[in-house]
Amino acid sequence: MRRRRRATVGLCPCCSRQLALSFHHLIPRKVHRRGRFTRLYSKHELAMGVYICRDCHTAIHSTYSEMELAKSFGSLDLLVSDEKLARAFSWLGRQRRQCDVPLSRK
Numbered sequence: 782m783r784r785r786r787r788a789t790v791g792l793c794p795c796c797s798r799q800l801a802l803s804f805h806h807l808i809p810r811k812v813h814r815r816g817r818f819t820r821l822y823s824k825h826e827l828a829m830g831v832y833i834c835r836d837c838h839t840a841i842h843s844t845y846s847e848m849e850l851a852k853s854f855g856s857l858d859l860l861v862s863d864e865k866l867a868r869a870f871s872w873l874g875r876q877r878r879q880c881d882v883p884l885s886r887k
Contacts, residue, residue, distance in 0.1 A: 793834040796874040802832035807855050809847040831857045840869040
């Protein structure tokens with residue numbers, strides 16, 4: 782059974798907006814069972830990821846295939862430094878969007 786991650790609100794490391802964040806696996810789950818990835822990475826490394834906003838998550842997966850992401854973008858630094866994604870993140874950073882999850886009041 783897969784452990785469910787809670788939706789958190791915070792600063793997206795890609796577009797620098799304060800939004801609800803979703804978990805992005807740095808090596809997509811779709812390729813975890815392929816021989817190449819089971820040999821190269823431990824289960825812990827395959828489970829690693831970052832919390833990013835839904836818009837940036839969508840931009841990443843619409844720009845590159847699962848296999849391209851798995852082979853070439855295994856860290857947040859590689860994602861942010863990519864030219865295509867940097868343009869998308871820059872554009873998203875200029876868009877206004879309300880936070881989906883209400884912030885808790887203390």
